[in-house]
Amino acid sequence: MTHEDFEDVIDALDDVLEAEREALLIGNLDEVGRLLERKESLIDQLSQLELASREPLEALNSKVERNQALLDHALEGIRSVARRLAALRRVRSSLETYDEKGARHTIDVTPESNVEKRA
Known part of the structure; x- marks a missing residue:
């Protein structure tokens, strides 16, 4: 492998890392997942090349x-x-109260849903 190969892999990996940063900053986790495969491939290629310089x-x-x-x-x-979503689900399904001694009591609140079908 040549020095140019090393530089090409370094440049490609740098581009992937910048794209990953941008995806993370905007919250595009799907793109982060897609970039992971490319990043792993480039790291594998880099590990097979001779080290030209430590700086890059x-x-x-x-x-x-x-x-x-x-x-x-x-x-x-x-x-x-x-x-937070788990806490909201708990709030919808139960009510927590405290008695005069500070003991917590949970009252289950399950909505009754009746579906009536009419012809």
Whole structure:
């Protein structure tokens, strides 16, 4: 493999990392998933090439770390939404009250749905 091959893979990986960053910033997680396959392929190619210089790899590493931080924040946001939706489901299905001693009581509230079919 030549030095040009190394540079081509570095440039392609840099482009993928920038596209991944943009997708993370706008919340396009589908695009992040699509880019993952390309990124893995380029990393495999890079591991098979001879190391021409450490500098491009260090720059890529900082971009990988930046994107990982963005991805961690996106995942935390998703988890937060999931927790909030679970809390809303609990509110719809039960009512929590407290007695004069501070003990919690849960009252299940299940909507009765009757479907009547008429001809």
